[in-house]
Amino acid sequence: MSGAPFTNEIRRLRFSRGEMTQEELARRVGVTRQTIIALEANRYVPSLLLAMRIAKVFEKPVEEVFLLHEEGPS
Amino acid sequence: MTSLQRQAVFHLIVTTACLVAVIALLVITKRPLASLAGFALIALTGFRSFRERGSRRPLYDERDDQINRRAGVISYQVFWVCFVAWGVALTMAFQKRAAVPIEYIAPAVWVAMWLVVTVRAVAILALDRASLAQAGGGAR
Numbered sequence: 001m002s003g004a005p006f007t008n009e010i011r012r013l014r015f016s017r018g019e020m021t022q023e024e025l026a027r028r029v030g031v032t033r034q035t036i037i038a039l040e041a042n043r044y045v046p047s048l049l050l051a052m053r054i055a056k057v058f059e060k061p062v063e064e065v066f067l068l069h070e071e072g073p074s
Numbered sequence: 075m076t077s078l079q080r081q082a083v084f085h086l087i088v089t090t091a092c093l094v095a096v097i098a099l100l101v102i103t104k105r106p107l108a109s110l111a112g113f114a115l116i117a118l119t120g121f122r123s124f125r126e127r128g129s130r131r132p133l134y135d136e137r138d139d140q141i142n143r144r145a146g147v148i149s150y151q152v153f154w155v156c157f158v159a160w161g162v163a164l165t166m167a168f169q170k171r172a173a174v175p176i177e178y179i180a181p182a183v184w185v186a187m188w189l190v191v192t193v194r195a196v197a198i199l200a201l202d203r204a205s206l207a208q209a210g211g212g213a214r
Contacts, residue, residue, distance in 0.1 A: 032137070034205075035136070041206070043207070
């Protein structure tokens with residue numbers, strides 16, 4: 001488990017969606033495969049637009065795909 | 075390899091060729107100022123490295139853009155430190171003569187350009203590698 005404050009469920013969701021490949025997801029959201037790799041490793045924080053596109057592919061709300069693990073100002 | 079990485083590799087090839095050309099001209103002509111003509115090869119960075127026709131995959135995205143901007147900042151930071159260091163060194167070396175010979179000024183322009191292009195290309199490849207380091211390239 002990464003200690004990153006911002007994680008995601010992309011990898012799990014890909015496999016639950018008939019083992020969708022990184023290449024396929026990248027193509028559907030309009031980014032390179034390297035970006036999907038970096039996202040899954042929690043090494044890159046996506047733009048809101050990309051986050052929403054990814055959530056749309058998995059037919060989930062953004063907050064179910066991307067998780068914030070820190071107490072911030074409310 | 076993304077379009078940005080390919081471009082960075084191409085720029086590194088050009089700057090290496092540029093350095094080789096300058097050193098070769100220096101050896102052949104034995105005239106330091108004439109050898110600076112080798113820096114003209116930097117103009118090749120204006121060309122695209124590879125044709126990418128027919129590809130349906132995205133070749134450049136927001137992560138590439140972020141890496142590109144960070145690499146740009148790093149390259150200009152390195153340039154600025156070197157620029158200031160060169161200025162201080164010239165001042166210390168020539169302060170009693172009150173004038174710096176042109177052969178110490180002219181190369182600085184081309185070396186600075188070479189430095190910016192080289193550091194930027196290296197930074198792009200390093201930042202890209204760093205962001206993929208934990209994932210491993212073979213992940214599905």
